[in-house]
Amino acid sequence: MMTTVVWLRRDLRLIDNPALYHAARRGPVIPLYILDEQEDMGGASCWWLHHSLRALQGQFQSFDCPLILRRGDALSILQELIRDSGADALYWNRLYEPRTIQRDREVKTTLQAEGLEVKTFNSSLLNEPWEVQTGQGGPYKVFTPYWRQAGGQITAKQTLPVRDLGSQDRETASDDLRDWALLPAKPDWSGGLAWRWTPGEKGALDRFDRFLEQRLQLYADKRDFPAVGAISGLSPHLHFGEISVRDIWNRLGHFEDVAGVETSVAKFRSELGWREFSSHLLYHFPEIPEKPFRSQFSVFPWQEDEALLTRWQQGRTGYPFVDAGMRELWQTGFMHNRVRMVVASFLTKNLLIPWQKGAEWFRDTLVDADLASNSASWQWVAGCGADAAPYFRIFNPVTQGQKFDPQGKYIRKWVPELRDLDGDEIHTPWKVAKERTGNYPDPVVDLSVSRERALAAYKSIK
Structure with missing residues (x-):
């Protein structure tokens, strides 16, 4: 009987899963998820992974085919599981991140040399x-x-259907998902994520x-x-x-x-x-998570200012459209794409803080923290990436708010201390008497002055 280990990674589904589908065609399947402790996942991603795996466990259980969970070095775990289970093949769906490619190449080369059938798919x-x-x-x-x-x-x-996954002759040991401690504790900050999402x-x-x-x-x-x-x-x-x-x-x-x-x-x-x-x-271009795509930006005069970075992270910049986005992110693990562009432009151009700092914060707080999209998008906004927005295109958070949140509904939801201001006032609260804005902060920078500073910095590297 031909048995296949299916190594699941970021393909946590049954429908239209090529590796799972083709493995099931040849015989019984052993689905496996490995928590690679070298993978740099943020807190929001860990929360999502826990609940996604919990849901997937239930799906596999309905096929009487338990999902095996293991934590540690992928090659060692795969070799042990293949030896203990008697599996003669390993299937997985490909990923495209630099470290993952290197790891997968090593796994494939080693196991093929040991006589195992190894196949990979695009999913x-x-x-x-x-x-x-x-x-x-x-x-x-x-x-x-x-x-x-x-x-x-x-x-x-054609979308690939779910096939019968076969039955195993022997039990296979699995970690308890709870022991991975993927969920936040003391404090548990995930209430907003649970309210918004169903992984x-x-x-x-x-x-x-x-x-x-x-x-x-x-x-x-x-x-x-x-x-x-x-x-x-x-x-x-x-x-x-x-x-x-x-x-x-x-x-x-x-x-x-x-x-x-x-x-x-x-x-x-x-x-x-x-x-x-x-x-x-x-x-x-595997270096884009760390280095600017456009090499002239390697000497760009970025400013390191932890106090300003913290104000941006906390949604206390004094610009309501920016602060609404940063608070939405903290509470729900998500931010609307238009607002992402505005907050990224504000950090990199008005504050002149390196785009890598913003990308790092997004990796930790976004539930959709994808290395490729996050890196390319931050570089695009900062002006140093492929197909980048021109550096002189600086999103004005006031006019962006007036255009895309004209009545201030989005701002009122996430910046409640401004909820009693009218549609015009809410975008420029520094023009309103302090007693009407509570403890909302004054702007951390002047938009006109910081814009001119950003343009001068850009000209210095042209």
Whole structure:
């Protein structure tokens, strides 16, 4: 009887899981998740992982196929499990981060040399990073031509169903998920996360269904307005692989010819394209989590100011649109994308604090803290990345708030000390009598002065 170990990583689902599907075709499956303690996961990601694994355990249990949990060195754990179980094959779905690629290459080479069948699959991208090339055969560095090429290469593939996973002749030891201590304690700060999110495959599918039914028609026109709720909220589910991007792409196809919705479908697919482009960049330029893509920014005169960084992290900059975003992030593990751009611009351009500091904070606090997207997006806003926004494009948090939160609904939700101000006042509370704004702080910088300082810093490296 041919038995396959399926090494699950960020593919925590049963539907359209290539490694799981093809393993089940050849015989019994042993699903395994390894907590690699060298992986740098933030607190919000740890919270999500715990609940996603708990949900996945229940799904596998319904097939009488227990999910095995182990913690430690991946190669050693795999060798031990394969030896003890008598498995003759190992399948997994590919990841594209530099350290992961190196680890997986070592695992594959070693186990194949020991006579094991090892197969890997694509489950997280519409195109593999090496499949999309310029006419000269290299990687793309600008999104628009990348997506023109990549979008044309996407082929429709049927969503893979869940198969019978077989039964095991012997019990296999597993860690207790509770012993991994992934959940916060003393204090437990996760109440806002639990209120907003339902990790797991069912939570992902339910969220996508609601988006298609209630929000897709609003997406093209209203997605930049954080109080409207026109976004999908799928990014953490996609990061942990609780829903298939191929399934999302295919289901959107049912709406692409619907009058009034086709523009939203194209725009949403383009956002999936940005996710693909970020992975493309990380694969071809593995240094982007630490180093600027544009080398001239290696001598940029950044300012190290821990006090200002803390004010930004706590949502106490004195600029309501920025502070609303930072408080939403702290309480729910998420921030609306339009607001992400504004808070990132404020940190890197108005405060001149290095983009790496912002990326590090996002990695710790976001439930969708994806290394590729986080790195590429921060560099884009800071002006030092591939296809970057020009450095002289500095988001003004006041005018951004007035444009995308004109009545201040988003600000009132997350900055309650300003809730009694009217729609005009709420964007410039420093113009209002102090007794009406409570303990809300004064602005940490003058926008005009800090803008000129940022432009001078940029000119110094041109």
